[in-house]
Amino acid sequence: MYSEKVMDHFEHPRNVGEIENASGVGTVGNAKCGDIMRIYLDIDENEMIRDVKFKTFGCGAAVATSSMATELVKGKSIREAMQVTNKAVMEALDGLPPVKVHCSLLAEEAIHAALWDYAEKHGIKIEGLEKPKSDIHEGEEEEEEEY
Amino acid sequence: MEKLIYLDNAATTKTAPEVLEAMLPYFTENYGNPSSVYGFASKNKNAVNRQREIIADALGAKPEEIYFTAGGSEADNWALKAAAEAYEEKGRHIITTKIEHHAILHTGEYLEKRGFQVTYLNVDEDGMVSLKELKEAIRPDTILISVMFANNEIGTLEPIKEIGEIAHERGILFHTDAVQAFGQVPINVDECCIDMLSASGHKLNGPKGIGFLYIRKGVKIRSFIHGGAQERKRRAGTENVPGIIGLGAAAARAVRTMKERTAKEEELRDYLINRVLEEIPYCRLNGHRTKRLPNNANFSFQFIEGESLLIKLDRKGICGSSGSACTSGSLDPSHVLLAIGLPHETAHGSLRLTLGEDTEREDIDYVVDSLKEIVAGLRAMSPLYEDFIKKNQKGV
Numbered sequence: 001m002y003s004e005k006v007m008d009h010f011e012h013p014r015n016v017g018e019i020e021n022a023s024g025v026g027t028v029g030n031a032k033c034g035d036i037m038r039i040y041l042d043i044d045e046n047e048m049i050r051d052v053k054f055k056t057f058g059c060g061a062a063v064a065t066s067s068m069a070t071e072l073v074k075g076k077s078i079r080e081a082m083q084v085t086n087k088a089v090m091e092a093l094d095g096l097p098p099v100k101v102h103c104s105l106l107a108e109e110a111i112h113a114a115l116w117d118y119a120e121k122h123g124i125k126i127e128g129l130e131k132p133k134s135d136i137h138e139g140e141e142e143e144e145e146e147y
Numbered sequence: 148m149e150k151l152i153y154l155d156n157a158a159t160t161k162t163a164p165e166v167l168e169a170m171l172p173y174f175t176e177n178y179g180n181p182s183s184v185y186g187f188a189s190k191n192k193n194a195v196n197r198q199r200e201i202i203a204d205a206l207g208a209k210p211e212e213i214y215f216t217a218g219g220s221e222a223d224n225w226a227l228k229a230a231a232e233a234y235e236e237k238g239r240h241i242i243t244t245k246i247e248h249h250a251i252l253h254t255g256e257y258l259e260k261r262g263f264q265v266t267y268l269n270v271d272e273d274g275m276v277s278l279k280e281l282k283e284a285i286r287p288d289t290i291l292i293s294v295m296f297a298n299n300e301i302g303t304l305e306p307i308k309e310i311g312e313i314a315h316e317r318g319i320l321f322h323t324d325a326v327q328a329f330g331q332v333p334i335n336v337d338e339c340c341i342d343m344l345s346a347s348g349h350k351l352n353g354p355k356g357i358g359f360l361y362i363r364k365g366v367k368i369r370s371f372i373h374g375g376a377q378e379r380k381r382r383a384g385t386e387n388v389p390g391i392i393g394l395g396a397a398a399a400r401a402v403r404t405m406k407e408r409t410a411k412e413e414e415l416r417d418y419l420i421n422r423v424l425e426e427i428p429y430c431r432l433n434g435h436r437t438k439r440l441p442n443n444a445n446f447s448f449q450f451i452e453g454e455s456l457l458i459k460l461d462r463k464g465i466c467g468s469s470g471s472a473c474t475s476g477s478l479d480p481s482h483v484l485l486a487i488g489l490p491h492e493t494a495h496g497s498l499r500l501t502l503g504e505d506t507e508r509e510d511i512d513y514v515v516d517s518l519k520e521i522v523a524g525l526r527a528m529s530p531l532y533e534d535f536i537k538k539n540q541k542g543v
């Protein structure tokens with residue numbers, strides 16, 4: 001079902017954990033739908049992401065996308081981190097099954113939520129960053145009618 | 148060889164060697180069509196009818212009340228749709244439960260779209276139907292009650308005899324989906340006032356794609372598959388002879404081994420349940436503690452999600468299943484776990500382990516030891532667990 005890359009990131013997730021006094025923390029998703037991601041960012045004075053950690057409650061794809069997303073933003077500038085889209089996360093994982101695409105959206109949202117938190121705390125504005133949605137499942141397509 | 152501990156026997160079972168052996172000649176030398184006149188083929192008709200007798204015996208039924216189908220789903224569809232059609236003059240109301248298999252639930256929804264009314268009974272926190280609620284749901288136009296014998300996810304055994312009596316007293320047809328129960332617990336259709344019963348071969352060490360519907364003599368439901376005159380004109384199609392032979396052999400074997408097999412399974416099931424509940428914190432057993440299938444254990448582990456748990460178990464060679472949304476392809480976790488009142492997040496963290504006749508005590512030990520490690524690992528990266536721990540620390 002999953003690519004080797006997804007399995008690798010699920011079994012050996014990178015950057016699991018917490019950061020004390022993080023520059024920004026973002027939590028997205030909800031337990032009702034079965035996935036929650038929390039991303040911690042440590043951002044230095046030059047607006048570079050010095051460190052990043054995550055915690056995730058969710059399926060294999062949710063863990064793998066969080067792990068990959070942290071890898072993709074680590075050591076990057078805030079602006080570069082803004083370019084890390086769900087597509088980029090998916091590509092880096094050699095794809096996801098269609099029913100799991102929402103996990104990659106969640107990962108993108110989690111990064112944005114953490115950046116939003118950072119921006120709010122520091123009274124700055126990050127170009128292109130919008131207030132994160134509280135529920136990423138909003139507006140998702142309904143299942144097809146049967147018969 | 149890599150380790151494989153198969154604890155998903157509610158999903159399907161391994162066909163027993165003696166069952167396969169009984170089937171094999173019917174693929175090769177005994178290939179005749181049972182409807183043909185010549186002796187070479189009509190022997191197969193006799194062979195098919197012998198299986199009917201075996202199955203009828205197992206249920207306290209008559210052979211001519213057993214109709215072979217292509218599995219449990221077909222039997223469920225047939226029972227509901229055909230009964231609805233046959234009795235619609237009398238009424239258009241059907242009663243079933245919220246915890247049925249989708250073969251019943253989706254058929255119920257289908258009938259609702261065609262002008263029938265369906266009441267889906269609630270169950271209590273153990274998954275048990277309330278007889279009081281059932282009685283209150285009955286209306287003058289109720290034509291059918293369908294309640295499963297045993298639930299496939301949480302293993303709860305329903306009060307079938309009592310339900311049958313209620314239906315019988317009021318002259319309402321009673322169907323039960325016994326796909327999980329047949330071969331696991333003794334069933335007598337007369338004692339339980341059952342008018343129709345569905346079962347499936349692959350849950351009792353028989354082949355897949357074969358099952359049967361028991362229809363009590365006098366119940367006037369029509370055919371579901373139209374065509375030839377097979378199965379007393381009620382289920383057309385050249386018989387799946389090897390499948391029927393396999394189903395009969397599996398049923399005979401299940402009856403013969405039931406007592407010993409289920410006693411062993413029950414003991415190991417309780418050992419598994421006790422070890423998990425004692426050794427893993429923040430976890431609960433789903434389903435009734437004692438009135439449950441001998442081989443079923445179903446747990447919810449708080450703060451973690453079922454699919455990741457299954458993948459981790461798979462890596463250790465352990466096969467189980469979960470009611471998590473992620474394993475169903477939808478966003479909602481199992482309807483059964485929601486019906487017993489679990490919050491969504493607890494339902495997402497469920498694990499069903501269903502033992503088989505080959506399961507040994509050391510397998511259970513290995514599974515529990517693996518589970519402890521995996522659950523702890525997943526919790527260590529769960530934001531829900533983090534919040535819970537922090538909240539507790541603040542509380543102190």
Ligand SMILES: Cc1ncc(COP(=O)(O)O)c(C=O)c1O
Nearest residue numbers: 218219220248250299326327347
């Ligand atoms: C309770 C119940 N009913 C019906 C079915 C469907 O049976 P089959 O797979 O033979 O169509 C199953 C099997 O998953 C089941 O557990």
